[in-house]
Amino acid sequence: MIRLPRQGWVRIVLSVLLILSLYLLSAATENTARFGRLYLWLLLLNGVVLFILLGLIVNNLWQLTRSLRLREAGSRLTLRLMALFVVLAVLPGMVVYGFSMQFLQRGVDSWFDVRIERALDDALTLSQASLDQRMRDMQQRLEDAAGELSDVEGEMVPITLGDLRARTGASELVLLGENGRIIAASSIDTANILPHRPEESILLQLRQGRPYVGLDPIENAGLHIRALVQAPGPSGPSSKRILQGLFQVSPRMNDLADEVETAFSEYRELAYLRGPLKDSFSLTLSLVLLLSLLFAVWSAFYLARRLVAPVSRLAEGTRAMAAGEYGTQLPPGGNDELGFLVRSFNDMSQRVAEVRDAARQSQALVESQRAYLETVLGRLSSGVLALAPDGSLRTFNQAASAILSVPLAEGVGHPLSALAARYPNFGPFAEWVAGHCQGNANEWRAELVIDTSEGRRSLMCSGAVLPGEGDSGGDVIVFDDVTTLIQAQRDSAWGEVARRLAHEIRNPLTPIQLSAERLQHKIGEGLSGDQAALMQRSTETIIHQVEAMKDMVQAFSEYARPPTLRPQAVDLNRLVNEVVELYRGESEQPTFNLALAADLPRLEADPGRLRQLLNNLLRNALEAAGAGECQVSVETAEGEGRYADMLELHVQDNGPGFAESMLNQLFEPYVSTKPRGSGLGLAIVKKIVEEHNGMISARNVDGGARISVRLPQRMASDTRTGDSQ
């Protein structure tokens, strides 16, 4: 069953009503007794409907124009369909209308035949002619009667008049005075008391001496002949009286005349009404056509919209899909091909939306895994670099950036060599990695020492080729900073050595010294001359060397001794100034360039140990400078970046710098490039720095060596606790 929307039902009902109204109108036009009275009302009603339809069409046109201007979906198709419907409805309608009007005009005209009209005119003339003869007879008869009345006067007049009426066969005889006043009357109809007074024009005619005779149609009494003649009075012709006679026409004649009169009148009336009749038919026909056409046009709008609606919805849906609104669902549209199209569109849209959702979910999964991986990588202490197959940096973690002391973020998407161009320290690492990656091995592992802006570092690297073809392939490089580990191992070994050495050496030293003193005391006194001098020199040498060895042992013992720190708030700048003051009077006449940061926060440290540290560093610098002008720069600063909670101390000399071969073991005991060095200076410095949980690094800069120390502003609590014990 076809389902129609509410508007469709309304239109059907309206069209039935319209047809009914038009039928009534046409029925009324045909002048049937039933609808004749309704005609005007129907005309008015249909006129109102006409205007309403016109208004609706104008409204629809306006809406269509607005849609076209706004370029709404389906508006152009609606216009085309509309135009098609209108042409299909209007053209045949107009053709039928034209022919109908022509038929109507000719048809109505054909009812009125000239011959009939002439025949009726002739019938009328004939009737009048046949009556004329009788009228003359009656006039003659009345004139004769008037003659008989000429000598009648006074009370005799009514009697004579009655007698004359009977003789002449008149139905009424009236004698009038000259002024028209009634003198006497005699009538066959006794009910009619008073006869009518003649018209003034007739009286005037009589006064002029001309008698009057004419027909007089009297209601309910039929056709009569009225004649008026002059009736001289008894006093001679000067007393002018008038005799009026009313004669009935014979019933046969009367009937015939009546029929002729009726037919003639009706025909004349009908002929006269021919114009209004044609107008009326034309009006009805025009109204019917106009209403039908307007209704068709109005319905054409509706039909065009109804046909186009699914198409416009499809167009809108497609536009929405194109704009990314997947999952757009259109209202279902019937069981025809358009409905099938709408259903297919809905299915497609739903599927696209499902695929889109799945893609979103997998993307979210990938994102979460990526975030997870980034978190894991970020928390790793090992540095991780991932390289694309073309060697460009794809991703890295924070530890990689910290270990290499290079802002790797700047190099993402570029080859490592590009970063190396900006940061020369990074060059060797980049080349080394590139070399390994270009190799054929799927996995490799190697140790590498690199220079960074924060000192030399030992890295344990391993690399592997990532699985996948094309863009998804590449290499991953994982590396650990093992500098501290190696150093700790060395320090530990050296500590053990120092402790044993001190222990093993210190014990025999005192007996050696005592023995030498005893030799000098016991034997030296008994010798003379050169022998005594030899003895003296030898024993003193032994004693001095033993002293020196004791000092050395003491130093070793101190190196190996566990730290006993007494931390307190220390003004680093002030300490530097104090220590530098001690060296101003040195024989080398050193020049100190102090660059001390203002408002430096206080440092929690053992001031004695710090003083020792500064002493060692300054002495090391002075000794390194060697001959010539000695220039030592001392800088203090507050740490930045990841060293934000640390204070920095840099000591730089203008000496030849560290030997390249020594850089790795610089802070180990008995490593010295200087002729006068004890070999423990920098090892003790490093030990003090580590006691304070600090960091130390050394590198060569232009015109000298530079040692950087970073000390935390607050010491870790466990260290302090350990110290107090």
Next chain:
Amino acid sequence: MAFTMPVWKSIKRLALALGLILVATPAIAQPGEFSVDEINPRVEDNLLAVDARIEYALGDTVIEALENGVELVITQTLRLERKRWWWSNATVINQQRRYRLQYHAISRRYVLTRLANGDSRSFRNLDSLLARLGNIEAWPVIHDDQLNASGHYDVVLMTQLELDTLPRLLRTVALVNADWKLRSPSVSHSVVLP
């Protein structure tokens, strides 16, 4: 130039065309008009009667219809209204006289028939008929004793051509054609009744 024409020449042509149109147009039909010229109420023997004179002019269109067999009905309406200072006048009596006018072709006479009683008279010409129709003599309105209250009254007279009695086809035309709208204004005359 071949395509230019002096302005005065074109005006002359226009005037000529207008003149031709005026000459060709049939003589403008004489419009009809009804008017109550005089109304004179009088009380005689306790009877209120009204004399009046009404001018009837039918107009060419209506006369043409009449002579073509169309019957006309003319109504004379007489109203007696009691004056009220606080409201519109109250109608005491509303009387109507309806007359039929027809042309009798065989006798060539115009027939005037009063529809209420069938009284008819024929006239040689229409003017006589209309003069007779317009001459109202002693239209009896009401007896004194039938009045509920004495005082100031208005006698109102008006007349009109009835359109409802015309043939239906003509009725449609008559509704839109002013020639058929024959209706006199209401004319009133005050009268004090005892």
